[in-house]
Amino acid sequence: MTHHRSTWRNRWTFMLATAGSAIGLGNIWKLPYMIGVNGGSAFVLVFIACILIVGIPLMMTEILLGRRAQKNPFNGIEALAIEAKASPYWKLLGGMGMLTGLLILSFYSVIGGWVLYFITEAIKGSFVDIKAAESTANFNDLLASPLTLLFWHTVFMCLTMGVVARGVNSGLEKANNILIPALFFILLILLGYSMSVGDMQAAYHFMFSLDFSKITPVAVLSALGHAFFSLSLGMGSVMVYGSYLQRHVSIARTTIYIALADTMLGLLVGLAIYALVFANNLAPNAGPGLIFQTLPIAFGNMPWGSLIATLFFMLVAFAAWTSAISLVEPTVAWIVENTKISRKVSAVALGLAVWLLGITVVLSFNDWQHVKIVFGLNIFETLDKLTSTILLPLGGLLMALFAGYFMKRDHVQDELNLDNRGFKLWRITNNYISPIAIIAVFLYLFGLVK
Ligand code: PFF
Secondary structure (H helix, E strand, C coil): CCCCCCCCCCHHHHHHHHHHHHCCHHHHHHHHHHHHHCCCHHHHHHHHHHHHHHHHHHHHHHHHHHHHHCCCHHHHHHHHHHHCCCCHHHHHHHHHHHHHHHHHHHHHHHHHHHHHHHHHHHHHCCCCCCCHHHHHHHHHHHHHCHHHHHHHHHHHHHHHHHHHHCCHHHHHHHHHHHHHHHHHHHHHHHHHHHHHHCCHHHHHHHHHCCCHHHCCHHHHHHHHHHHHHHCCCCCCHHHHHHHCCCCCCCHHHHHHHHHHHHHHHHHHHHHHHHHHHHHCCCCCCCHHHHHHHHHHHHHHCCCCHHHHHHHHHHHHHHHHHHHHHHHHHHHHHHHHHHCCCCHHHHHHHHHHHHHHHHHHHHHCCCCCCCCCCECCECHHHHHHHHHHHHHHHHHHHHHHHHHHHHCCHHHHHHHHCCCHHHHHHHHHHHHHHHHHHHHHHHHHHCCCCC
């Protein structure tokens, strides 16, 4: 079926969109609390190493797959496999990625809903002079109320699908062109605020003083998993965005900018958050409640707290929104490129399916809290662990192997357009280092090595 495909207007819009996909709840909600529970600086160091050694080369791989195929991940990998005379069943890798995206969105949207709820709380001034016990109770009350969670999950899904339904140029491109610069602007305000009223020195010490003794296998494992999640790798979002990229754009250079923006943003937000947390003598290791429970206490006891809290949660919401869009785009592209169903109808139908699955996530925080799926994990925890520790790394591993060992070298080189040294470097990391790192993590995960 021939189908008109859109392209990004220029390299800049591709960069904004892919950075928009990468920068999300992973950077602002997950990374700071993971740093907190994994001992601070040691985790930061391993995380940066994972981004450099595994993340950047794999992002290049994913973009090159997309741009060469010029199709959605499912048909794209099939076409590349046929071109490389490999089994067309490689297309299942694309299918797995699309499914992974929808699974992630089902819980991503519920957490995105928490963020929207917190924007309204901040505007109402609910954090003013709040004490630790009250803040914990607020957050727990939210989690205990399925209807409130459902309402905000629904709003978040509508926002996401509203953008996707409008298409690549009038939807994705426009949203990212506005939201990502706005996000960096708010980050600057937040940083300025944290520098003037927070304890930056303590935050800096916590995040960057090198203490190798704290590097544990679990920290390495979660850092690698998080590098995938943070750069949106292994599920086809970056691949489908790459498929809308014009041929003359350098993949290596754009990838480095995107990875830098993503990592810097995560670390700067972390610094801003911990500076406020330490200035108020709060604990850094609160886990998933860090920005929802601990941070409001800090905001509530500082000058201009409500305004800054509103801006902060808006920043989180923008980041979550632009990532959520990229979680459905691969499947929407697949439907539109294979059937006569319009983009609008596919977006609504997929939105509905993900929304329904999201309801089970909503309930896993309250009525179904004790429903365990595997290894004593509830529905939310199962979806989170299954996607970020298994499906994304597995997707990334298979993409690396496909590009490295099945595709023709000339075809890869043609897309990457690197000099000899650059290409060698990419090949070593893509063909050897990344696969070995991912396999080592899997062996550890399944208890095969200790
Ligand atoms: N990278 C996003 C974040 O850090 O929040 C999450 C994500 C988006 C993961 C898109 C995977 C993906 F394909």
